[in-house]
Amino acid sequence: MDKITTIRVAMFAAIPSGLTKFSRNGYSIVFTNPACGRHDLSDQREDFALAQARAAGLDLDAVTPEQVAAYQAWFDRMYRAREIDQARIRVTRIYAAEHGHELVPVNRIELLDGWGNTVAWKTVDAEEYYDSEAVNRIGGKGVFCHRPDAAGIERVIAALRERHPQFSGARVQDNNESHPR
Numbered sequence: 231m232d233k234i235t236t237i238r239v240a241m242f243a244a245i246p247s248g249l250t251k252f253s254r255n256g257y258s259i260v261f262t263n264p265a266c267g268r269h270d271l272s273d274q275r276e277d278f279a280l281a282q283a284r285a286a287g288l289d290l291d292a293v294t295p296e297q298v299a300a301y302q303a304w305f306d307r308m309y310r311a312r313e314i315d316q317a318r319i320r321v322t323r324i325y326a327a328e329h330g331h332e333l334v335p336v337n338r339i340e341l342l343d344g345w346g347n348t349v350a351w352k353t354v355d356a357e358e359y360y361d362s363e364a365v366n367r368i369g370g371k372g373v374f375c376h377r378p379d380a381a382g383i384e385r386v387i388a389a390l391r392e393r394h395p396q397f398s399g400a401r402v403q404d405n406n407e408s409h410p411r
Contacts, residue, residue, distance in 0.1 A: 231298070233276050233290075240288040241271065242301040249286055257312050261286050309345075316344025317400040319387055324356045324376055324406070335376040337406065339386045341397055349397065350390055354382040378406050 231239075241250040241259045253260050253270075260269040265282035272278040283290060320340045326333040335356040341349040356376035364373040391398045 237283045239301040243297040312344040317397045319400050319402045321404040341390045352386050
């Protein structure tokens, strides 16, 4: 077991003593009082994390196999819960995607798990329409514009929910100002 994991196990075991506690969202364990200026454990630098553990008064040599098993059981439950509970379907703004040898305006619809990993995605071509009142680049009236294909986006969202039923309750994060939701 690496040092960072050992420290996390020690932090989990120290919750009853009050040296550590669950974060507000419950997805991590933090120091009750800042250790080396931080409440959270540095996972970027092992030497800094060790200094934090010492400053908080954690005894890494006292970590038992039972504590490791308890931490792993909690972590597995928490990881699965966040993966599902914090999942979202993100609809991007219209952007130009390459289709063959041309650029096509599309929206990308992504199903992201609660950890931000892409589970599935699909693009929907934007609808083109002519706005006779809009001013074009040379100052004249009339412009071909694009808007999200609302019905197409809704069909993709429904298909993602159907194909991935564990994420059927994922909230929709729509980054289109013009797409009614």
